[in-house]
Amino acid sequence: MITVPLRAESRRLQRTIYETGSGKCYQAPAIRIESMLILASTSPRRAELLRSAGIEFRVHAAEIAESRQANESPRHFVMRLAGEKAAAVAALEADGLCVLAADTIVVVDKHVLGKPANGGDAKRMLRLLAGRAHEVITGVCLRGRDSSGVAFNDLRLESTEVRFEPLNDREIDDYVATGEPLDKAGAYAIQGRASRWISGIKGDYCNVVGLPVALVYRMLREHGTGDQLKPDGINGNSLNRF
Numbered sequence: 001m002i003t004v005p006l007r008a009e010s011r012r013l014q015r016t017i018y019e020t021g022s023g024k025c026y027q028a029p030a031i032r033i034e035s036m037l038i039l040a041s042t043s044p045r046r047a048e049l050l051r052s053a054g055i056e057f058r059v060h061a062a063e064i065a066e067s068r069q070a071n072e073s074p075r076h077f078v079m080r081l082a083g084e085k086a087a088a089v090a091a092l093e094a095d096g097l098c099v100l101a102a103d104t105i106v107v108v109d110k111h112v113l114g115k116p117a118n119g120g121d122a123k124r125m126l127r128l129l130a131g132r133a134h135e136v137i138t139g140v141c142l143r144g145r146d147s148s149g150v151a152f153n154d155l156r157l158e159s160t161e162v163r164f165e166p167l168n169d170r171e172i173d174d175y176v177a178t179g180e181p182l183d184k185a186g187a188y189a190i191q192g193r194a195s196r197w198i199s200g201i202k203g204d205y206c207n208v209v210g211l212p213v214a215l216v217y218r219m220l221r222e223h224g225t226g227d228q229l230k231p232d233g234i235n236g237n238s239l240n241r242f
Contacts, residue, residue: 037220040089040101045191045210053213055220062088062101066114074112078103078139079155086141086153098144098220102211106186108134113186122176122187129186130197131166135159136186136208140215146223154219158212160203162190167197185210 037057039047050057062085068077085101093099106113108128116122128134136159143153175194181187188194190201190208206213 036097038089038093038097038099040085040099043210045189046102049206049209049211049213050216053217055213055217057100060089060093060099062086064088066103068112074105074107074137075139075157077112078105078137079141079157080139082139082141083153083155086143090143096145096149098142098223100216101141102138104136104138104185104207104210106134106136108132115183115185116181116187119176119182122181123172125187126167126172126175126181129164129188130172131164133161133163134186135161138207138210138212140212140219142216142219142223144223152223154223156215156219158204158207158215160201160205160207162198162208163200165197165199171197 037050037055039050039057039059040062041047042059042061047057047059064081064084066081069080072080081103082101085103086099089101090097090099106125106129111128113125113128116125138158139155140158141153141155143151145151175181176187178193180189180192180194188197190198190205201208204212204214207215
């Protein structure tokens with residue numbers, strides 16, 4: 001178990017977030033969830049996305065088998081894994097705490113791409129993606145109890161289309177040599193060096209990074225946590241564009 005406390009009771013926090021589809025940035029006030037959100041992931045990208053949106057949490061890593069079942073569709077696969085991760089962590093936490101889990105894959109044709117096994121596998125994935133569009137799919141699970149004490153287990157899905165420029169073997173070899181692709185679904189980081197080859201996206205940029213933050217925030221509000229998602233001493237008109 002990895003626990004990272006991230007509460008900030010006495011200071012005003014301002015974080016940078018992306019407005020979906022616009023590329024514009026804003027300063028977001030910190031959001032307190034009085035029943036601390038548990039992130040069932042050690043992904044640094046998911047953690048940074050939540051921090052950037054001002055959503056406080058702590059980490060409790062999920063330990064489950066992440067194998068795809070025979071004839072399992074990509075969508076069912078990520079939804080199932082997200083649900084299993086959330087259930088595994090919820091079983092080890094106090095009843096009623098809100099657990100957030102997610103799983104992300106890349107799909108091109110009928111190929112489902114998770115994290116590459118090694119450098120050779122990363123090169124294989126990048127050759128599949130080069131010069132064409134693919135889909136990034138994230139399954140999200142939020143479970144816990146709402147403000148009325150009613151248990152919920154909410155599973156949802158976000159999909160984003162990403163288009164890659166053509167890549168030659170030298171570009172692929174050099175990119176893999178940086179090590180950046182080795183822990184990323186689909187063997188690339190849209191927020192990193194691979195950004196030079198991304199010619200367009202349709203959908204949620206944050207989903208491609210690793211977590212659809214707008215969907216997560218909407219789920220939190222819909223389950224009666226709206227009264228608990230309070231700006232940290234900042235009124236609703238304090239978002240500053242820059």
